[in-house]
Amino acid sequence: MFKSISTRWTWTCIQYRRLAIASAACPRSFRPQAKAAGAWPNLTVRCVPEPRGLYRAKASSSSNLAATASELESAKSQDALLREFAQIPVERIRNFSIIAHVDHGKSTLADRILELTGAITKQEGQHQVLDNLQVERERGITVKAQTASIFYKYKDQQTYLLNLIDTPGHVDFSNEVSRSLAACDGVILLVDACHGVQAQTVANYHLAKQRNLIVVPVLNKIDIKHAQPEKVIQDLQFLFQIDPKTVLQVSAKLGLGIKEVLNRVIESIPPPQVQREQEFRALIFDSWFDKYRGALNLIYILNGHLEQGQEIQSMATKKIYPLKTISILRPKECDVKSLSAGQVGLIACNMRNSKESIIGDTIYLKNQIVQSAGNYTPQKPLVFAGIFPVDQSKHVALRSAIDKMILNDSAVTLMVDSSPALGQGWRLGFLGLLHMEVFCQRLEQEHNAEPIITAPSVTYRIVLNNPRMIKQMGKNTLDISNAALFPEPSNIKEYYEPLVMGTIITPSEYVGQIIALCIDRRGVQQSSINIDETRILMTYVLPLSEIILDFHDRLKSLSSGYASFSYEDHGYHLTNLVRLDIHLNGRPVEELCRIVHATKATGIARQMVHKLKDLIPRQMVQIAIQACVGSKVLARETIKAYRKDVTAKLYGGDVTRRMKLLRQQAEGKKKMRMFANIRVPHETFINVLKR
Numbered sequence: 001m002f003k004s005i006s007t008r009w010t011w012t013c014i015q016y017r018r019l020a021i022a023s024a025a026c027p028r029s030f031r032p033q034a035k036a037a038g039a040w041p042n043l044t045v046r047c048v049p050e051p052r053g054l055y056r057a058k059a060s061s062s063s064n065l066a067a068t069a070s071e072l073e074s075a076k077s078q079d080a081l082l083r084e085f086a087q088i089p090v091e092r093i094r095n096f097s098i099i100a101h102v103d104h105g106k107s108t109l110a111d112r113i114l115e116l117t118g119a120i121t122k123q124e125g126q127h128q129v130l131d132n133l134q135v136e137r138e139r140g141i142t143v144k145a146q147t148a149s150i151f152y153k154y155k156d157q158q159t160y161l162l163n164l165i166d167t168p169g170h171v172d173f174s175n176e177v178s179r180s181l182a183a184c185d186g187v188i189l190l191v192d193a194c195h196g197v198q199a200q201t202v203a204n205y206h207l208a209k210q211r212n213l214i215v216v217p218v219l220n221k222i223d224i225k226h227a228q229p230e231k232v233i234q235d236l237q238f239l240f241q242i243d244p245k246t247v248l249q250v251s252a253k254l255g256l257g258i259k260e261v262l263n264r265v266i267e268s269i270p271p272p273q274v275q276r277e278q279e280f281r282a283l284i285f286d287s288w289f290d291k292y293r294g295a296l297n298l299i300y301i302l303n304g305h306l307e308q309g310q311e312i313q314s315m316a317t318k319k320i321y322p323l324k325t326i327s328i329l330r331p332k333e334c335d336v337k338s339l340s341a342g343q344v345g346l347i348a349c350n351m352r353n354s355k356e357s358i359i360g361d362t363i364y365l366k367n368q369i370v371q372s373a374g375n376y377t378p379q380k381p382l383v384f385a386g387i388f389p390v391d392q393s394k395h396v397a398l399r400s401a402i403d404k405m406i407l408n409d410s411a412v413t414l415m416v417d418s419s420p421a422l423g424q425g426w427r428l429g430f431l432g433l434l435h436m437e438v439f440c441q442r443l444e445q446e447h448n449a450e451p452i453i454t455a456p457s458v459t460y461r462i463v464l465n466n467p468r469m470i471k472q473m474g475k476n477t478l479d480i481s482n483a484a485l486f487p488e489p490s491n492i493k494e495y496y497e498p499l500v501m502g503t504i505i506t507p508s509e510y511v512g513q514i515i516a517l518c519i520d521r522r523g524v525q526q527s528s529i530n531i532d533e534t535r536i537l538m539t540y541v542l543p544l545s546e547i548i549l550d551f552h553d554r555l556k557s558l559s560s561g562y563a564s565f566s567y568e569d570h571g572y573h574l575t576n577l578v579r580l581d582i583h584l585n586g587r588p589v590e591e592l593c594r595i596v597h598a599t600k601a602t603g604i605a606r607q608m609v610h611k612l613k614d615l616i617p618r619q620m621v622q623i624a625i626q627a628c629v630g631s632k633v634l635a636r637e638t639i640k641a642y643r644k645d646v647t648a649k650l651y652g653g654d655v656t657r658r659m660k661l662l663r664q665q666a667e668g669k670k671k672m673r674m675f676a677n678i679r680v681p682h683e684t685f686i687n688v689l690k691r
């Protein structure tokens with residue numbers, strides 16, 4: 001049966017393709033012909049444009065070909081659930097996030113919850129359905145928080161609506177966590193029963209507590225032989241004063257204890273504090289770009305109702321938009337007719353970019369007066385890098401790709417920038433190096449953009465002492481993230497650099513090496529607590545510039561992977577900085593210059609020229625690589641030129657002839673060296689900074 005359908009299917013498709021291409025007709029005139037000729041009345045034919053104005057028929061069957069009895073059955077129950085969705089009272093809604101350290105099993109637990117509530121099948125649950133970006137699957141980490149609205153029948157046989165948000169665990173994506181918490185009343189704090197409390201567990205716990213959210217503590221991975229649930233429960237009690245009796249134990253992998261988690265969510269997390277009788281008001285807490293519908297906004301409704309066909313207004317831009325579609329994520333998009341206070345939904349309303357669709361913005365019905373929902377502000381970026389198109393003809397395309405990405409990642413900031421070597425571009429701000437790498441990978445994978453990224457740097461603060469410059473700038477303090485824009489030292493009175501408060505949790509046997517690493521990175525210890533007999537929690541104030549590149553990797557390798565690290569902004573402090581310039585054959589390369597601490601300038605200079613010697617390919621001319629502070633050369637390396645044997649054609653003869661030819665060659669090379677454009681590969685700008 002299947003075989004015959006598939007053969008007929010292929011045959012029909014080929015026929016339609018021929019028909020479409022032969023007629024080169026417009027899609028609309030083609031569609032009725034194709035449908036009329038079809039063997040199946042429900043066959044849908046889409047016409048996809050091909051080069052040279054032709055159209056390709058793309059056929060697909062709708063429901064009654066593919067639908068099995070069980071699918072129809074589930075579609076029916078979906079309908080019933082969606083009808084029920086509109087009537088669920090606020091008391092039967094729970095909004096919560098799953099927060100944890102990296103790899104403690106958030107996405108796996110989310111999968112099991114979706115499976116248990118029937119939102120996905122067991123087969124779909126094999127592949128972490130909420131991690132749907134290519135970069136997430138390739139790197140095996142969550143980078144975007146994902147929402148799912150699910151229905152759960154509680155013990156009292158009442159159906160509850162649970163809005164679940166799976167959040168990322170890595171510190172570089174903590175903006176996703178804080179953004180998600182703005183739409184929640186509680187969290188599941190998941191802790192790996194083998195690795196115990198880690199740095200990001202502490203950071204996320206405090207983030208939830210700052211927002212007065214209810215914390216449901218859950219131990220995961222209890223199926224593993226080495227799990228030590230009792231010890232981890234003790235740690236939770238010691239660090240967060242969590243009552244051991246309230247800690248649940250699950251195995252997300254095996255699906256053990258999931259029901260108990262959902263029951264506890266319903267019992268301990270309160271329903272949302274919202275008013276359905278008041279005027280409509282909602283918070284935009286996520287957005288992304290859809291090719292056909294523009295910006296899609298994920299909203300949390302604080303008051304009132306929203307129905308299809310209404311017009312909404314943005315509090316930030318005051319612009320009015322007609323509502324195109326309303327849906328909920330289960331986790332696939334499911335159209336609904338209306339949304340009420342307490343619910344989370346997705347709306348499309350012709351917003352086009354990140355300037356219109358603003359995370360943290362309040363929306364309301366046209367021309368009504370409501371209070372701002374504003375209880376969310378994006379985190380400040382810490383690491384900055386220049387981004388430039390490979391050639392300037394790609395400028396507009398790259399700008400549009402960046403815009404679409406920023407719509408989906410509100411933590412990234414954008415400023416216009418230009419460079420003599422790379423042309424017009426932008427300076428982007430990120431929360432860390434991984435955040436920057438993931439952003440660039442997504443630009444490439446999701447938007448086919450391959451930009452040049454310059455070396456990442458932090459923002460330094462300088463106080464000027466030159467009255468002429470102060471007058472020109474209109475202020476005496478400047479924040480500078482581009483080393484090339486650093487003024488001459490004679491114009492600067494004081495230098496300040498950004499600091500972070502870092503939390504390190506490590507087994508006690510690695511403490512010595514870790515303290516040495518922190519001292520080497522100019523860290524100052526603030527506290528040290530023994531969590532238990534084997535583990536220590538230390539806090540350090542560290543300069544941000546010392547940790548952005550490889551601190552985490554060094555920490556992991558020193559502690560055989562057992563130590564964990566998380567950090568938060570800790571303001572600026574007075575310091576002594578210098579600008580380290582890199583010269584290639586006497587010419588400064590702006591993209592490679594760096595601001596460094598004065599005491600480290602010589603070491604970094606040696607390291608950089610040595611690295612550049614390996615990274616820059618040999619060329620026709622000799623290349624002198626110099627690292628200088630002002631006019632003082634701190635380190636130098638030379639890359640030898642390719643050498644043509646100009647004396648090859650001589651057979652014996654006077655030695656002066658050989659010398660003459662070699663002298664001529666040397667003269668020519670000297671001239672060439674002055675004018676030659678030395679090619680520095682794009683990757684060099686970042687690779688040179690990695691230690």
Ligand SMILES: Nc1nc2c(ncn2[C@@H]2O[C@H](COP(=O)(O)OP(=O)(O)OP(=O)(O)O)[C@@H](O)[C@H]2O)c(=O)[nH]1
Pocket residue numbers: 100101102103104105106107108109140141142143167168169170220221222223224250251252253254
């Ligand atoms: N044995 C065992 N392994 C588990 C369990 N839960 C998760 N894992 C494994 O732990 C690894 C990490 O799980 P994820 O769900 O990706 O962790 P995560 O917290 O979502 O990771 P990030 O989002 O990147 O922070 C995966 O290999 C899972 O298969 C469990 O209960 N038992």
